Amino acid sequence: MKKLAAITFxxxxxxxxxxxxxxxxxxxxxxxxxxxxVDGTTPSWTPQTxxxxxxxxDDDLGNENIQMTITNNKLEEPNGVKYTxxxxxxxxxxxxxxxxxxxxxxxxxxxxxxxxxxxxxxGAEIDPQLYKESTDRNLLVDEQLLKVxxxxxxxxxxxxxxxxxxxxxxxxxxxxxxxxxxKVYLELSKDGSVVDSKVISPSKDQATMxxxxxxxxxxxxxxxxxxxxxxxFKNAFRGADQNLATIDGVFQVSDTxxxxxVDTEYDKMRIASVSTDTITMDNKDNSITxxxxxxxxxxxxxxxxxxxxxxxxxxxPLRFYIYKEITEPGTxxxxxxxxxxxxxxTPSWTPKTxxxxxxxxDDDLGNENIQMTITNNKLEEPNGVKYTxxxxxxxxxxxxxxxxxxxxxxxxxxxxxxxxxxxxxxGAEIDPQLYKESTDRNLLVDEQLLKVxxxxxxxxxxxxxxxxxxxxxxxxxxxxxxxxxxKVYLELSKDGSVVDSKVISPSKDQATMxxxxxxxxxxxxxxxxxxxxxxxFKNAFRGADQNLATIDGVFQVSDTxxxxxVDTEYDKMRIASVSTDTITMDNKDNSITxxxxxxxxxxxxxxxxxxxxxxxxxxxPLRFYIYKAVTIEGAAAEAAPVAEAAKExxxEAAPVAEAAKExxxEAAKTVEEAKExxxEAAKTVEEAKExxxEAAKTAEKTAEKAAPGFxxxxxxxxxxxxxxxxxxxxx
Numbered sequence: 001m002k003k004l005a006a007i008t009f010x011x012x013x014x015x016x017x018x019x020x021x022x023x024x025x026x027x028x029x030x031x032x033x034x035x036x037x038v039d040g041t042t043p044s045w046t047p048q049t050x051x052x053x054x055x056x057x058d059d060d061l062g063n064e065n066i067q068m069t070i071t072n073n074k075l076e077e078p079n080g081v082k083y084t085x086x087x088x089x090x091x092x093x094x095x096x097x098x099x100x101x102x103x104x105x106x107x108x109x110x111x112x113x114x115x116x117x118x119x120x121x122x123g124a125e126i127d128p129q130l131y132k133e134s135t136d137r138n139l140l141v142d143e144q145l146l147k148v149x150x151x152x153x154x155x156x157x158x159x160x161x162x163x164x165x166x167x168x169x170x171x172x173x174x175x176x177x178x179x180x181x182x183k184v185y186l187e188l189s190k191d192g193s194v195v196d197s198k199v200i201s202p203s204k205d206q207a208t209m210x211x212x213x214x215x216x217x218x219x220x221x222x223x224x225x226x227x228x229x230x231x232x233f234k235n236a237f238r239g240a241d242q243n244l245a246t247i248d249g250v251f252q253v254s255d256t257x258x259x260x261x262v263d264t265e266y267d268k269m270r271i272a273s274v275s276t277d278t279i280t281m282d283n284k285d286n287s288i289t290x291x292x293x294x295x296x297x298x299x300x301x302x303x304x305x306x307x308x309x310x311x312x313x314x315x316x317p318l319r320f321y322i323y324k325e326i327t328e329p330g331t332x333x334x335x336x337x338x339x340x341x342x343x344x345x346t347p348s349w350t351p352k353t354x355x356x357x358x359x360x361x362d363d364d365l366g367n368e369n370i371q372m373t374i375t376n377n378k379l380e381e382p383n384g385v386k387y388t389x390x391x392x393x394x395x396x397x398x399x400x401x402x403x404x405x406x407x408x409x410x411x412x413x414x415x416x417x418x419x420x421x422x423x424x425x426x427g428a429e430i431d432p433q434l435y436k437e438s439t440d441r442n443l444l445v446d447e448q449l450l451k452v453x454x455x456x457x458x459x460x461x462x463x464x465x466x467x468x469x470x471x472x473x474x475x476x477x478x479x480x481x482x483x484x485x486x487k488v489y490l491e492l493s494k495d496g497s498v499v500d501s502k503v504i505s506p507s508k509d510q511a512t513m514x515x516x517x518x519x520x521x522x523x524x525x526x527x528x529x530x531x532x533x534x535x536x537f538k539n540a541f542r543g544a545d546q547n548l549a550t551i552d553g554v555f556q557v558s559d560t561x562x563x564x565x566v567d568t569e570y571d572k573m574r575i576a577s578v579s580t581d582t583i584t585m586d587n588k589d590n591s592i593t594x595x596x597x598x599x600x601x602x603x604x605x606x607x608x609x610x611x612x613x614x615x616x617x618x619x620x621p622l623r624f625y626i627y628k629a630v631t632i633e634g635a636a637a638e639a640a641p642v643a644e645a646a647k648e649x650x651x652e653a654a655p656v657a658e659a660a661k662e663x664x665x666e667a668a669k670t671v672e673e674a675k676e677x678x679x680e681a682a683k684t685v686e687e688a689k690e691x692x693x694e695a696a697k698t699a700e701k702t703a704e705k706a707a708p709g710f711x712x713x714x715x716x717x718x719x720x721x722x723x724x725x726x727x728x729x730x731x
Contacts, residue, residue, distance in 0.1 A: 028632060033321065062104045073289065096126075099128070101114065103279070105260070111147070116137070129230070143274050157244055159242050186214055203236050220257050228254075266281070269282065270285075305321060307364070330631070335626070373386075389408050404434070425513070444564070444583070448562065485541050490518055516538070534556075538550040592608070594622060607626065
C-alpha cells in the first residue's frame with residue numbers, strides 16, 4: 001500500500017506541475033486595422049476598430065483616438081500623430097452610488113473623478129455617496145489619473161476571521177459588532193498595518209446610504225481627501241461564535257497616481273493639453289519615418305509595425321498597423337470591429353480588421369473571412385454565418401526551397417501542401433526540393449491540414465553531442481561523418497526512438513540541393529509520403545573531438561492532422577465544402593439569436609459577444625463583436641521548482657512503479673475492501689467542510705491565473721488526493 005500511495009503522490013505532483021506550466025504564453029500582440037503608407041492620408045483608430053484601446057461594450061464607453069497624418073512617408077512632428085481621450089460618466093456596478101468619471105488612457109480604464117449626478121433609490125434622488133465624502137473630486141484638475149482596481153456588486157460574506165481582500169495590499173476586517181447587531185467596528189489595513197477604522201450601522205432601522213457605506217479617503221498628490229475605497233454593507237449579524245456581514249458593493253482605485261501633466265513624455269508622445277475632461281497628446285520633437293521592417297514604440301506599450309516588404313510601389317504601398325503588446329498575466333479578448341444588430345445588415349471581418357485571424361504583414365498573407373447576414377435579430381441557418389479561407393503561396397524562410405501552400409484556419413497558420421513553383425538559385429531554376437520528395441502534395445484533397453511548427457533560416461551549429469531540437473518530440477542527430485567530411489550520417493528520433501536515418505553530402509564539390517537537404521516523410525491520414533521535416537545543411541566538418549555541421553534552413557509541420565472533412569462540426573459551424581485550395585463553413589442546423597448580454601461560441605475559440613444593453617432602439621441598435629480569447633499564463637515561473645521536484649520524484653518512483661505491477665491483483669482486492677470505508681470517508685468529507693470556504697478562496701485566486709481548460713487537471717489532482725488519503729486510512 002505504501003508503494004501505491006507513493007505513486008499516487010508523485011502523480012499529484014506531476015499533474016500540478018503540468019497544470020501550471022502547460023500553455024504558457026509570454027505576450028500577446030493586439031493589432032489594429034491594417035493601413036498603408038500613402039502620402040496625404042490620415043488613418044485613424046478608435047476602440048471600435050482597435051482592441052488595444054479601452055472599451056466597455058455594455059455602456060459603449062471608451063473614446064480613445066489616434067489619428068496620423070502621413071507626409072512624405074513620415075509622421076512629422078508635432079502633429080503627425082494626435083491622440084485624444086475624454087472622460088465619460090460610468091455607473092458604479094453598485095448602482096445606488098451613482099456615477100464616476102471613467103477615461104480610457106493608453107488602453108486601460110482610469111478613474112478621473114466622481115460625478116455629482118444624483119442616483120435614484122426607492123423613487124427618490126439621494127446624494128452620490130462617494131462624491132459627497134470626497135473633498136476634491138476631479139483628478140484631471142491636478143493632471144493625474146488613478147487606475148480602476150475593483151468595481152463589483154457581487155454579494156459576498158465576510159466574518160471576523162475572514163476579512164475582505166482588496167487590491168494593493170489592503171484588507172477590510174470586522175473587529176466587533178455590538179450586541180444589537182447594529183454597529184459594526186471596521187479596521188482597514190495595508191500590508192498588515194492598520195491605516196483606518198470606522199463604525200457603520202448597516203442593520204439599524206431605516207439605515208441610510210451613509211450608514212451602510214464604509215469609505216477610506218486620502219490625499220493623492222495635489223488631490224485632497226479623495227475616497228479611494230468604498231464598500232457597501234447590505235447587513236451585519238452578531239453570532240455566538242463569530243460576527244459576519246454581507247457586502248454587495250466594492251469600489252477601489254489605486255493609491256498611486258498616473259502622471260498626465262502637460263509635457264510629460266510617453267516614449268515618442270507627450271501630453272499636449274489637459275482640461276477638466278480631456279487629454280491630448282502629440283509627437284512634438286519626434287518625427288517618425290514609416291520605412292520597411294520597423295517596430296517603433298509610440299507610447300507606453302503601443303507601437304507601430306511596418307511590413308518587411310520588398311515590392312513597394314504606388315499601387316502596392318507599404319503596409320503597417322498599430323498594436324499593443326500585453327505581457328501581464330490574464331485572459332484577453334482580440335476583438336474585431338464593433339458592429340450593430342440591424343436587420344438586413346451583412347457585417348464582415350478579415351485579418352486586416354480582426355486580430356484573431358492569422359495574418360503575415362510582411363507577405364500580406366491571410367484571407368480568412370467571416371460574413372454574417374442579420375435577419376430579424378438572428379443569424380439564420382444555414383447561411384447566417386459564412387466563413388471562407390483560401391490557401392496562398394508562402395515562401396519558405398529558407399528561400400531556395402521555394403514555396404508551400406499556407407492557409408489561415410480558425411486564426412492559426414496551417415500547411416495545406418507544397419507548391420510546384422520552381423525557385424531560382426544562382427540564376428537558374430531548380431526543382432522545389434520538399435515538393436519533389438513528397439508523393440502527395442496537397443492535403444486539402446484529403447480534407448485535412450497540418451499546423452506549421454517551424455519555418456526558420458537562422459544559422460545554427462549542431463554537433464555529434466548536441467542534436468537539433470525539433471517540435472513534437474523530434475530530434476535530428478549527427479551519428480558520424482566520413483574522413484573527408486563529405487558524407488554525414490543522420491538519425492531522426494521521436495521521444496527517444498529512432499524513426500529515420502539518412503546520409504547527406506553537404507560539403508562535397510558542387511553539392512546540389514538534394515545533397516544538402518535532409519527530409520523525413522510519412523503518411524498522414526490519406527496523404528502518402530509527405531515531407532513533414534526538412535533541414536538544410538550549409539556544410540559539415542569532421543573534427544578531432546567531435547563532428548559538427550551548420551544548419552541554415554528548418555521546416556516542420558505537425559504529424560497530427562486537423563480534420564476539415566465536409567460536415568465536420570466546430571461548435572456552431574460546420575465544414576460546408578473543401579476544394580483543392582478553399583474551405584468554406586456555415587452554421588447549418590445552428591441559428592444564432594443576437595439578444596443582449598450573450599457570449600456565444602461560434603467556432604474553436606472564436607465567439608460572439610453582445611452588449612448588456614438596456615437602451616436598444618432603432619437609432620441605437622444592439623452592439624456586438626466577434627472575438628478570440630488568448631491567455632497569458634503567469635504561473636509558469638512559479639511552477640518551475642515544482643516541475644523540477646516532480647522530475648526527481650518520477651525517478652524515485654520508477655522502481656516503485658515497477659514493483660507495484662506485482663500488486664495489481666492485491667490492489668483489486670483492496671478496491672473491493674475499500675467499499676467498506678465509504679462511510680468513514682464520508683465522515684471525513686463532512687469534517688472537511690469547515691475548511692471549504694478558505695480552500696475555495698485559495699482555488700479561486702489560483703484559477704484567475706490558470707489557462708482555460710485547466711479545471712480538469714485540478715479535478716484529477718483532487719481525485720488523486722482523495723485516493724491518497726483513503727489509501728492512507730486503509731493502511
